[in-house]
Amino acid sequence: MYKVNLKENSLIQLEKRFFKDLKIRERQHLQEWISKNPEVLEDELLIIQKEFDGFSNTSERLDLLALDKDGNLVIIENKLDDTGRDVVWQSLKYASYCSTLTIPQILEIFQKYLDKQGNHENAKTKILEFLDVDENNLVLNQNDQRVFLVANSFRKEVTATVLWLREHDIDIQCFRAVPYSLGEDVFLQVEQIIPLPETKDFIINIREKEKEEKEISKKVKETNQYLIEFWQNLKDLLQSNNLHYLDNVSASSRWYLGFGRGKGNFNYCIGSKFFRVELYFPGDSEKIYFNRMLEYKAQIESCFPSEIIWQELKGKKATRIKFEMPKATHDALPGKWGDKEREIEVHKWFLTSMDKFYNCLSPFLDNL
The missing domain is CATH 3.40.1350.10 (Trna Endonuclease; Chain: A, domain 1)
Incomplete structure (x- = not known):
């Protein structure tokens, strides 16, 4: 060395x-x-x-x-x-x-x-x-x-x-x-x-x-199966609306699904409290891109009608720019987790929110 x-x-x-x-x-x-x-x-x-x-x-x-x-x-x-x-x-x-x-x-x-x-x-x-x-x-x-x-x-x-x-x-x-x-x-x-x-x-x-x-517990197995179906249904909805963000991504049993763009990943996420869309920079070497995006903060926030959160994750190398489903919208969702009626409303929110979020942020990301 x-x-x-x-x-x-x-x-x-x-x-x-x-x-x-x-x-x-x-x-x-x-x-x-x-x-x-x-x-x-x-x-x-x-x-x-x-x-x-x-x-x-x-x-x-x-x-x-x-x-x-x-x-x-x-x-x-x-x-x-x-x-x-x-x-x-x-x-x-x-x-x-x-x-x-x-x-x-x-x-x-x-x-x-x-x-x-x-x-x-x-x-x-x-x-x-x-x-x-x-x-x-x-x-x-x-x-x-x-x-x-x-x-x-x-x-x-x-x-x-x-x-x-x-x-x-x-x-x-x-x-x-x-x-x-x-x-x-x-x-x-x-x-x-x-x-x-x-x-x-x-x-x-x-x-x-x-x-x-492998055989796993019924609860986990059911959750994993539901997540795969949840993301597959979102993929189908996007394609039917001529949006091709997830065409090359397979539905998985993770709590997020996303696609790469440059040094970042645009993700649809099921968070612990709220649903969100985000631009995620996974490592320490990508923090420079987060900091560069901050230079366009005023312009980005002026083109996106809702509140964007800029997040340097404490104790982690990753950083993210995210938009969360508003609490009022979340509280008004019908049914409970796993209900079809609720899933449809979440998918609609994912569809419109990511499209606006991506179209707002990607030009600035391209400038990097």
């Missing part, structure tokens, strides 16, 4: 180090860094416990326990310069222990963590906000648990076992954490090595398809 000296147009090589030489400790340092900055492993993780020891008939502790955006539990095991031989076995034990955790137990674990940190927020509220769902659709630990291994060096027997487990649909990933130094300054590079990031999306798509074919 090199530091770039732009003034002299040169590179300064950083010295690759071992954690032990820098007196960096596993729990005191590496674990704490990841708990405060989980995005070094994955963009959207919620740490819900450190040094978790709530296992029956054992005194073992897992380093970090987290939730991902799908409500899955993530077991994070940290090592320093060497994984040792038993890290995979150890992490799989923890995953098996966590497999039986229920929603009330997970909420209790997270509440204890928040209280211990001096953050007296409500655990359920925080998780609902993180997952962007309402209480009726809260599903946690429904699928198999995920495992993240973090270390400077991985033994061959460890990587071979991880690759074999992945072939058998165990979601386990390896991250190499390497410290560097330059004088008194210390740097840390964390990179995913299994699976390679370039193949991750492809692998995830295959697994999601396979998981859809």
Whole structure:
């Protein structure tokens, strides 16, 4: 790794180090860094416990326990310069222990963590906000648990076992954490090595398809089926009105459906409180486009007749520009979730709102 000296147009090589030489400790340092900055492993993780020891008939502790955006539990095991031989076995034990955790137990674990940190927020509220769902659709630990291994060096027997487990649909990933130094300054590079990031999306798509074919709870299965039908019906409505935004997008069981435009995504969203349409910039590198769009804020808001919300998502790399269904319109919707009559009215709102929203924002997006 090199530091770039732009003034002299040169590179300064950083010295690759071992954690032990820098007196960096596993729990005191590496674990704490990841708990405060989980995005070094994955963009959207919620740490819900450190040094978790709530296992029956054992005194073992897992380093970090987290939730991902799908409500899955993530077991994070940290090592320093060497994984040792038993890290995979150890992490799989923890995953098996966590497999039986229920929603009330997970909420209790997270509440204890928040209280211990001096953050007296409500655990359920925080998780609902993180997952962007309402209480009726809260599903946690429904699928198999995920495992993240973090270390400077991985033994061959460890990587071979991880690759074999992945072939058998165990979601386990390896991250190499390497410290560097330059004088008194210390740097840390964390990179995913299994699976390679370039193949991750492809692998995830295959697994999601396979998981859809597995037997899941009746409630989740019904919700997923309804979402697919909901988005398919919206696609049909758009096409019948000669709007082709979703022609190349398949209906899915997600709470949003969208299409790409430049560096952003225009999404139709079922939020935890209101329906919305949005222009979503997914990562840190796309924030520049959000900031550039802000330069046109007055012009955009003058061409769109309703209130637009500009949102830098706190604690996340993503940003969004959104228009939500007004509360009065939402409260006047007929029926309840899943009723055909209600769905028709929501689809009508999606159709007109996205068309106006897209036509207003896309010229400014093109200017970027």
